[in-house]
Amino acid sequence: MEVVTMEKKAFDLMMARYDALVKKVELLKHKANGKRLNKWLTGHEVCQQLRISQRTLQKLRDRRFLGHTQIGRQFYYCPEEVKAIVPLIARIKSV
Template identity: 35%
Template sequence: MEIICIDKKTFDEFRTRFCELEGRMARLCHSQEDTDLKNWMDNQDVCDVLHISKKTLQVYRDKGLLPFTRIKHKMFYKPEDVQNLLESSYHPIKRKP
């Protein structure tokens, strides 16, 4: 084993910078975890965004048009999947020349 000696001032500065880096990493990881869970949408959120009824949303699920996750009796949807449904159903207006 090799032992390296450094002066106290250098060690304290290194320790301070390391603690700051550790704090930043913890905040980044924590905010990413929170963001992922907050983004999930429930039935009401999706109905509000798409301006559809709960029955229509059920039809979308039954036909496989909108992926979902079920936990007990509650459905959850990823915002990206709702956006993909909107984009796949987009029909631009074609104007005659």
């Protein structure tokens, strides 16, 4: 076993920084709590809502008309962005 010694002043400073870090992490955790992944839509759900194919959804993603988050091979979409793209889809389908 290895023993490390340090001055009390350095230890207190280290502990204060650690406490500040813990508080920041807790604040970020609390802030992000309302933005859980379960509120996001899968590609299948987006295709059903917009009545488009998977390929059309991919084109929207590739052309940056629709933002997304990718975890592994699965894409997730923010419901607000999906609602915002509805007029664009309606225009495309009417042409």
